Amino acid sequence: MSSTAQDVDRFEASRPRLEAIAYRMLGSAGEAEDAVQETFLRWHAADIDRIEVPEAWLTKVLTNLCLNQLTSARARRETYVGQWLPEPLLAGDPMLGPADTAEQRESVSYAVLTLMERLSPGERAVYVLRTAFDYPHREIAEILGISEAASQQLLHRAKEHVADDRARVEIDETAARRIVEEFLAAATSGRTESLVRLLTEDSTAIGDGGGKVPARARAxxxxVAVAKFLRGLFKPGKAKHAILGGTAEVYASTANGDPAVVAVVDGRVFGVMCLEVTAEGIAAARSQVNPDKLERTTAHWAASDHGEPLIHAF
Structure with missing residues (x-):
C-alpha cells in the first residue's frame, strides 16, 4: 500500500531516533542509514492503518534488520583487512542519540562501541535498547520475540562483556581540548618521556585503515611501546606526506564524547584518533583512518565551526 504525506512525516519524525539506535547497534553510520532507509521502505509498503503503535513497529523492524546485518557482518569482518573499529562521530552529530544520563553517554563512547564487538547480536540489541533508550524489558522482549527473563539475562551478560576495571572520566569540551593540546605537545616533542607520563601503564594504541590506508592491525x-609509536606517528616524513596527499591540519575535538585528534587534509577528514581517558591517564588511542568510515565525519566537519588547527603536521 502507498503511504500518505502524513505517514511519511510520521516516519521522518522517528528517523533521528531510529538512526541513533541503528548506529549504536552497528557501529557504522553508513550501515545505520541503510538500515533506516530499508525500514522506511517497509513502512511505505505496510498497511499503516492496521499498525497500532507505529513507534514500536518501526523499532521492531529496524532492530531485526540490524540483527540480520550483525550476523552477516561477523562473516565479513573475518576477511576485513586489519583491525575493525567503529565509525567515530563528532560532537553534535544527532546520530549519537540521547546523552542525558552518564550511562547513555558512556554507552556511545568509542571505547564501549569497540567493546560491544564482543557481544552477540541479541546481547547488543538488548544493551542498546535498554541502556541507551530506556526501553523496558517487556517491550524489548516483544521486539526480539523472547521472554522478559531472557531479555534481562542478555542485558546482564552484555554488561559483563563491556565492563572493565578502568574508571572512565567524563570530559566536557574545554577539558577535551586541554587534553588534546597536552597530548599533541608531548607527541610532537620528539621525546617519549612526556608521552609516557600521560599514558596508563597498560595503555594501548591501534588503528583501522581498512586496507586502504596503512594502519597497524595489532595493538x-x-x-613505552605506545609512546614510541606515537612519537613516530607525529614525526614528519616524505612517506607520510605522500600518503596524506598534502599537509594535515590537526585539530582538537570530541568524538563519541571522548577527546579526539582530528587530522584534516584539504577539507577532508583523513583520520580521527579517539583518546580513552581514565582517572589514571590515557588508556587507549584508537585511530580511524579508513576513508569509508569518515565520509559522514567529513560532511559534519565541513558544516561546523571547528576553529583554528593546533598544528600542521606530517
Whole structure:
C-alpha cells in the first residue's frame, strides 16, 4: 500500500531516533542509514492503518534488520583487512542519540562501541535498547520475540562483556581540548618521556585503515611501546606526506564524547584518533583512518565551526 504525506512525516519524525539506535547497534553510520532507509521502505509498503503503535513497529523492524546485518557482518569482518573499529562521530552529530544520563553517554563512547564487538547480536540489541533508550524489558522482549527473563539475562551478560576495571572520566569540551593540546605537545616533542607520563601503564594504541590506508592491525601495548609509536606517528616524513596527499591540519575535538585528534587534509577528514581517558591517564588511542568510515565525519566537519588547527603536521 502507498503511504500518505502524513505517514511519511510520521516516519521522518522517528528517523533521528531510529538512526541513533541503528548506529549504536552497528557501529557504522553508513550501515545505520541503510538500515533506516530499508525500514522506511517497509513502512511505505505496510498497511499503516492496521499498525497500532507505529513507534514500536518501526523499532521492531529496524532492530531485526540490524540483527540480520550483525550476523552477516561477523562473516565479513573475518576477511576485513586489519583491525575493525567503529565509525567515530563528532560532537553534535544527532546520530549519537540521547546523552542525558552518564550511562547513555558512556554507552556511545568509542571505547564501549569497540567493546560491544564482543557481544552477540541479541546481547547488543538488548544493551542498546535498554541502556541507551530506556526501553523496558517487556517491550524489548516483544521486539526480539523472547521472554522478559531472557531479555534481562542478555542485558546482564552484555554488561559483563563491556565492563572493565578502568574508571572512565567524563570530559566536557574545554577539558577535551586541554587534553588534546597536552597530548599533541608531548607527541610532537620528539621525546617519549612526556608521552609516557600521560599514558596508563597498560595503555594501548591501534588503528583501522581498512586496507586502504596503512594502519597497524595489532595493538601496541604498554606505555613505552605506545609512546614510541606515537612519537613516530607525529614525526614528519616524505612517506607520510605522500600518503596524506598534502599537509594535515590537526585539530582538537570530541568524538563519541571522548577527546579526539582530528587530522584534516584539504577539507577532508583523513583520520580521527579517539583518546580513552581514565582517572589514571590515557588508556587507549584508537585511530580511524579508513576513508569509508569518515565520509559522514567529513560532511559534519565541513558544516561546523571547528576553529583554528593546533598544528600542521606530517
Amino acid at each position: 601496541y601495548e604498554g606505555a
